[in-house]
Amino acid sequence: MGLTKSDIFTEDQNNLANIAKVLGHPARIAILQYLIKVNTCIGGDLVNQIGLAQPTISQHLKELKRVGIIQGTIEGTSVCYCINPQKWKNIQTLFETFFTNFTSKIDSDSCC
Amino acid sequence: MGLTKSDIFTEDQNNLANIAKVLGHPARIAILQYLIKVNTCIGGDLVNQIGLAQPTISQHLKELKRVGIIQGTIEGTSVCYCINPQKWKNIQTLFETFFTNFTSKIDSDSCC
């Protein structure tokens, strides 16, 4: 039905999935990588860099802001975007914890 | 249009986004976490554990197999699933690299 049954999963599972989903688009990865490179930029720079229409970029930025991984500050007519360092660290830790759960027990048991 | 313009992004960007997208559903997170816990199990176990219909679980398993993060071995009428340790490590490194790109330069510059 195209509708995720999020009520049958834990909050942590939904949370991690939700963030992974936001990272699950190359335009949003590209935006983050560009922000890493230049530290800060305005929306128009991203439209030029990425090669998608302004409304499309605006939508992707909205998604990234929704999970808090970036922040936008209004500066006159433009908006200055940057990565939110604390949230970035949080999300990094989230993934690290998820991956380490398995990595730490590798070799202890074999596969099928 | 619902169609990602993957041709305008780099292979790395598409690759990371593609994997993140697969992790972007709580059912698939739940499947991976269960596999971490029990090491190996058959498909029916996952259907019972997760609480989604068998075809739905089968579809999620297909996605996970598509990116190689799990593997399934036919054992009689059932299929034994487990995490692919090497691929897991690869993907872990992929995310780690992505996140460290920013973390390593935190404090060097300020935000907006």
Place this chain on the structure above:
DNA sequence: AATATTAATCGTAATATTGCAATATAAAGA
């Protein structure tokens, strides 16, 4: 061979996502 078990596939419905043109909004400058 007939039946049971398990998983994959097919078909379908409902919802979500992606992308853009057109428009709206909001602030700066002339």
Place this chain on the structure above:
DNA sequence: TCTTTATATTGCAATATTACGATTAATATT
């Protein structure tokens, strides 16, 4: 105030995703 600049929102079309019932395929078991 009028225009310009920059971004957000709206509305829409196309495609993708999620979920499941029904069916199929393949192997065990009797």
